[in-house]
Amino acid sequence: MDHLKAAIRTIPDYPKPGIQFRDVTTLLGDAGAFRAAVDAMVHPFAGKKIDCVAGIEARGFILGGAVAHQLSVGFVPVRKKGKLPYRTIGQSYELEYGVDEVEIHVDAVRPGERVLIVDDLIATGGTAEAAIRLLRQAGAEIVGCSFVIDLPDLGGARRLEALDVAVTSLVSFEGD
Template identity: 65%
Template sequence: MSRSVRDYIRTIPDFPHEGILFRDVTTLFADARGMRICVDQLLDPYAGTRIDRVAGLEARGFILGGAIAHQLGTGFVPIRKKGKLPGPRIEEAYVLEYGEAVMEVHEDAVEPGQRILLVDDLLATGGTAEAGIKLIERLGGEVAGCAFVIDLPELGGRKRLEALGMDVHALTSFEGT
């Protein structure tokens, strides 16, 4: 029987808080076949499309983004939480459920006109991804697409990114939060 990416994802109830169903992709990453299926399926909609670099959102987006960049034979751009990058950088604040956070990227990570594929494991409210998009665009890059393993549609992230004109691709979705 053929397995889908969804079959490799473990659900952990009440993590990190009571009432949350945590969708754990580490079980997907740990399985060689699951990881290969995931990378191939994340890339599939962009076959034949020019991708100059892959940007991954901290932290699990680094794992996926690195694998995808390797597959494409291109560079990788880490978009990190504030205070984690050593060189000259730009930052973008975004709103969380309770407060605000800041993402950063090195100011020389993207060259004007480059087409960037933005990658992460999970699309929830879309705040982190929107901050990543804004950082890429501020550096003169063009977001070729936004690829995620999991979409949580009830939280509205896909609609938020599509309202920005983004192409959004997710391998699977789960109801709830």
């Protein structure tokens, strides 16, 4: 996975001093790396019963759509509050300074459907945890969460595993 790690740009001091921002858009722009990442995200779930992929706004839409295509299943967008046009259900989560909320349409999943959650990066895990809780509220069974990047020092993967959700990631960046 070194070739995938090399395809991810690091931007120092963004969005604030001391942060090493891991920019997956460079990986998405590299056809070979993008294909390899999607294939690697699909691999642990190939042959498992999955009814749909839920992608977390916004880069999770790109990756999740590609993963859903490879798995031949539908796609559910997990969006920020107020972005979906039909009736929604939502789940709030805490940010460093304040609260945010993610939503899905009320009919996005049916009870008992098996859902794989996809996003580009797992850091503290707040947004992914909200997506898990939201999809479970809708009656879904979470098969797992798949990320390109894990920042293990921030504890997000452990936070999701504490919810009894399997977490996979392709590369990790320590100390971030």
